[in-house]
Amino acid sequence: METETAPIIEVVGLRKQFGSLKALDVPSLRVAAGESLGLVGNNGAGKTTWFSLLLDLIQPTEGCVLSKGRSVEGSEHWKSYTGAYLDEGFLIGFLTPEEYLEFVAGLHRIEDDVYRRALLRFEEFFRGEILGQEKLIRDLSKGNQKKVGIAAALLTEPEVVILDEPFPNLDPTSVNRLKELIQSTRAERGSTFLISSHNLNHVTDLCERIVVLEKGRLVGDLKTGTETLRELEAYFL
Numbered sequence: 001m002e003t004e005t006a007p008i009i010e011v012v013g014l015r016k017q018f019g020s021l022k023a024l025d026v027p028s029l030r031v032a033a034g035e036s037l038g039l040v041g042n043n044g045a046g047k048t049t050w051f052s053l054l055l056d057l058i059q060p061t062e063g064c065v066l067s068k069g070r071s072v073e074g075s076e077h078w079k080s081y082t083g084a085y086l087d088e089g090f091l092i093g094f095l096t097p098e099e100y101l102e103f104v105a106g107l108h109r110i111e112d113d114v115y116r117r118a119l120l121r122f123e124e125f126f127r128g129e130i131l132g133q134e135k136l137i138r139d140l141s142k143g144n145q146k147k148v149g150i151a152a153a154l155l156t157e158p159e160v161v162i163l164d165e166p167f168p169n170l171d172p173t174s175v176n177r178l179k180e181l182i183q184s185t186r187a188e189r190g191s192t193f194l195i196s197s198h199n200l201n202h203v204t205d206l207c208e209r210i211v212v213l214e215k216g217r218l219v220g221d222l223k224t225g226t227e228t229l230r231e232l233e234a235y236f237l
Helices: 047-054 077-081 097-107 112-120 142-155 172-189 200-206 228-236
Strands: 009-018 021-031 036-040 062-067 082-085 160-164 192-196 209-214 217-223
Touching (some): 009 047, 047 062, 047 192, 077 082, 082 142, 097 112, 097 142, 142 160, 142 172, 172 192, 172 200, 192 200, 209 228, 217 228
Parallel strands (some): 036 192, 082 160, 160 192
Antiparallel strands (some): 009 021, 009 062
């Protein structure tokens, strides 16, 4: 008899309430190591709230999020193997991209030669617009700020990567480069990806499983197949 593999991320009785607004109410959800999970839903569905709870940026009203079997709330253990980019609040605007990426590498004690090799992975994604431009992050376009944040999330070769709406503000070439980067990272390192997006095409292209949230509740959990995109489009009609 096969033993079920322990999830790398698990939600247990998770609820988050802001005053009278119930922002999230998910009794149970398990994400396996190496899985790519897409998170979709309309504005206010609870996607960013869930990611914020995963990263201990806010505290749950009830329940918990477990990472490798241990609660993330008030803990440090998950930070060494988790990379994330939710929004520009993750950046330090008065630094250049080089300074910020070096800062992230330093926090994780990445050696210089390893850091330089890691930067080469982002060369096509950056498209010559990020490094060596002598610009502060706050002076970059929204799309290029996002590239810096995503690169920082992937720089440390994390086991778990959380990306909230990574595609808006990116030009079509950069969107394709990002998809290639995510796919190659999964293939080479077996990283677990959790990606939210309003673009149903992108999540069905990248994710083997799609979770649908509506008004804080999990209303769909689909294994991606040939009909998944059509099913999602029909649901949101």
